[in-house]
Amino acid sequence: MTTPLKQPLSRPSWWGALCGAIGCAVGVALICVAFVRTPLGQHVDDALMPEAARGGYYAGTSDAYQAARSVLRLVGNPVHIAIFVAVLVVAGLLARRVVAAVAGVGVLFGSIGAARVLKAEIVRPDFDVIGTSAHNSFPSGHVAAAAGMVFAVALLIRAGHRRWMLLPGVIVCAVVTAATMVAGWHRLSDGLGAVLVAGTLYFVAVAVDRVINQDLADLR
Known part of the structure; x- marks a missing residue:
């Protein structure tokens, strides 16, 4: 009886992706x-902002x-987002990965929508921290959009x-997060939270695909 030289590659399981989603949500x-x-936390967060942007100045x-x-x-810019979506869908059609492209669009808009809901519902307590504003800005919608685009492209690949995609994705998210801080719109935690919101939806998309498509033919 002979033993095959190469064992078949094991398929990634859906629960691994689900654990990733749970980890991001917990984060x-x-x-x-x-x-x-x-x-x-508020003091540290505001201390990390550029001096000119602290307190909304x-x-x-x-x-x-x-x-x-x-x-x-x-x-x-909504026009830029629409162009990105159009390019993503066309790329999905050309690569015969339409489901992956649609999932990417869902992750993008889901990230933006989730960020808006969280920012509207989360209350930022006023602890009278010197040099900080009491308005809630967690998480950042702009960073959520940028991270959603990164994860959408990742799904297509x-x-x-x-x-x-790891290094380019980190650079994109870091640049947009820094831009929101320099503009005085958001704090560092807002950017980190937004990336994890998008990451949650990305892993959910991968997990759902692995459950539905046992052959993992699309999002893989």
């Missing part, structure tokens, strides 16, 4: 509790501020090549 909750609901004439606003206009 959102922990960041919210630590940086929004505690005096120390913006350096509107600075080059950094103007550059930040340009980045935010690029990401937050075959699983074996998604690692190549």
Whole structure:
């Protein structure tokens, strides 16, 4: 009796992706509790913001501020988002990965919508922290949009090549998060929370696909 030289590759399980989704969701909750609901967290969060942006006072004439606003206009413009969606769908058609493209669109708009709902529902306690504003800005809608785009592209790419999206994705999210901070719109925790919101939906999409498609022929 002979033993095959190569064992068949094991298929990634849906529960692994589900654990990723749960981990991201828990991360959102922990960041919210630590940086929004505690005096120390609020102090640290606001201390990390550029000095000119603390307390809502913006350096509107600075080059950094103007550059930040340009980045935010690029990401937050509905026309630009619509163009991205159109390109994603066309790419999905050409690559015969329509389901993956549709899932990516769902992750993008789901991330934006979830960020808006959370920002409207989460209450930021006023602990009289010096130099900070009491308005809630968690999580960032602009960063959620940027992260949603990154994860949408990741879904379109075959699983074996998604690692190549890691560095570009981190750079995109970091740049947009920094832009929101320089503009005085958001704090660091807002950006981190937004990325994890998008990450939650990304892993949910992967988990659902692995349950429905046992051969993992599409999102893989």
